[in-house]
Amino acid sequence: xxxxxxxxxxxxxxxxxxxxxxxxxxxxxxxxxxxxxxxxxxxxxxxxxxxxxxxxxxxxxxxxxxxxxxxxxxxxxxxxxxxxxxxxxxxxxxxxxxxxxxxxxxxxxxxxxxxxxxxxxxxxxxxxxxxxxxxxxxxxxxxxxxxxxxxxxxxxxxxxxxxxxxxxxxxxxxxxxxxxxxxxxxxxxxxxxxxxxxxxxxxxxxxxxxxxxxxxxxxxxxxxxxxxxxxxxxxxxxxxxxxxxxxxxxxx
Amino acid sequence: xxxxxxxxxxxxxxxxxxxxxxxxxxxxxxxxxxxxxxxxxxxxxxxxxxxxxxxxxxxxxxxxxxxxxxxxxxxxxxxxxxxxxxxxxxxxxxxxxxxxxxxxxxxxxxxxxxxxxxxxxxxxxxxxxxxxxxxxxxxxxxxxxxxxxxxxxxxxxxxxxxxxx
Numbered sequence: 410x411x412x413x414x415x416x417x418x419x420x421x422x423x424x425x426x427x428x429x430x431x432x433x434x435x436x437x438x439x440x441x442x443x444x445x446x447x448x449x450x451x452x453x454x455x456x457x458x459x460x461x462x463x464x465x466x467x468x469x470x471x472x473x474x475x476x477x478x479x480x481x482x483x484x485x486x487x488x489x490x491x492x493x494x495x496x497x498x499x500x501x502x503x504x505x506x507x508x509x510x511x512x513x514x515x516x517x518x519x520x521x522x523x524x525x526x527x528x529x530x531x532x533x534x535x536x537x538x539x540x541x542x543x544x545x546x547x548x549x550x551x552x553x554x555x556x557x558x559x560x561x562x563x564x565x566x567x568x569x570x571x572x573x574x575x576x577x578x579x580x581x582x583x584x585x586x587x588x589x590x591x592x593x594x595x596x597x598x599x600x601x602x603x604x605x606x607x608x609x610x611x612x613x614x615x616x617x618x619x620x621x622x623x624x625x626x627x628x629x630x631x632x633x634x635x636x637x638x639x640x641x642x643x644x645x646x647x648x649x650x651x652x653x654x655x656x657x658x659x660x661x
Numbered sequence: 662x663x664x665x666x667x668x669x670x671x672x673x674x675x676x677x678x679x680x681x682x683x684x685x686x687x688x689x690x691x692x693x694x695x696x697x698x699x700x701x702x703x704x705x706x707x708x709x710x711x712x713x714x715x716x717x718x719x720x721x722x723x724x725x726x727x728x729x730x731x732x733x734x735x736x737x738x739x740x741x742x743x744x745x746x747x748x749x750x751x752x753x754x755x756x757x758x759x760x761x762x763x764x765x766x767x768x769x770x771x772x773x774x775x776x777x778x779x780x781x782x783x784x785x786x787x788x789x790x791x792x793x794x795x796x797x798x799x800x801x802x803x804x805x806x807x808x809x810x811x812x813x814x815x816x817x818x819x820x821x822x823x824x825x826x
Contacts (some may be wrong), residue, residue, distance in 0.1 A: 446796060453712045453802060460711075540822065547798070
């Protein structure tokens with residue numbers, strides 16, 4: 410598998426894995442029980458999607474349980490995850506906006522992957538896109554309700570949107586080997602995805618009655634795809650790996 | 662005398678999903694192929710959701726059932742990676758069983774799942790549509806929770822899931 414394809418699958422999987430874990434942190438802390446369960450369910454889906462993607466990467470020297478190794482033992486510096494994914498949950502306002510911005514990008518990514526020349530990805534895209542539909546519907550439901558709730562809820566959603574956009578634009582950072590992927594017809598590219606995403610979120614944000622700042626004036630937060638991970642990634646992975654770190658060779 | 666095919670079918674009809682115990686793996690549409698000869702039986706299955714925690718367990722249940730019914734045969738259960746599951750694969754009998762268990766079955770989805778498919782859906786108890794969605798995610802990945810204003814109580818819906826063909 411060439412470098413571009415490996416990087417593309419890894420970064421897509423890493424985003425799902427880390428956002429999935431952040432979602433799972435709402436378990437027991439949601440604003441009400443239904444949201445607690447919703448974020449826990451989406452976490453389960455997303456970690457499942459990451460798992461399916463990690464399994465597509467061939468194991469070097471037939472290493473056993475390579476997908477698990479990628480998730481739980483790979484060096485932090487080898488992660489390709491966007492800064493958006495690793496940000497701590499903060500409040501429910503930020504978490505919802507991240508969920509809305511991230512899941513629309515992922516939904517469109519898998520929609521584009523339906524026609525990928527790399528068959529395992531086009532095949533997997535069908536399944537993941539169907540499941541993500543519920544994630545974007547959930548995000549929209551609460552975006553619309555809170556943007557049209559009280560003066561405070563609207564102001565908080567707007568503030569969360571303004572805060573999150575630079576990180577969200579960082580999702581579309583290029584990575585080593587991207588041009589090969591585009592040339593080979595595996596994926597149309599991050600720029601193409603970004604255009605579709607802007608179109609989609611602009612319509613929804615306007616419909617919700619929030620204001621989308623001029624995206625041309627926003628500096629995206631890059632680095633995550635190219636070896637400069639978010640400062641929040643290492644502590645997060647350390648927590649996720651607490652058990653396996655006790656005995657990396659334990660049998661389960 | 663029953664044919665081998667019927668016997669295998671009967672066995673699979675008695676393997677139930679641990680999270681939806683009223684539905685067999687046949688009714689859920691999880692079985693994609695059954696191959697057999699005098700000495701071996703191979704069943705191909707697909708998981709429902711990508712992250713369904715019960716898939717590995719169901720695979721084991723199927724193998725145990727085959728081994729119990731056909732001890733003289735070499736049996737195997739494979740995960741079919743060529744086909745994806747969606748709710749259109751649930752049998753009519755399965756949908757009836759869901760309704761009896763007070764879970765509204767998913768509609769047959771021709772194009773795409775829409776928000777409307779989760780709104781005002783019929784209550785499995787009174788068939789009334791004075792209902793609202795309480796949460797799109799339920800106690801398992803495949804179910805949503807609704808509330809019926811007529812019965813004044815919650816009920817579950819098996820969520821529609823559509824895979825592009």
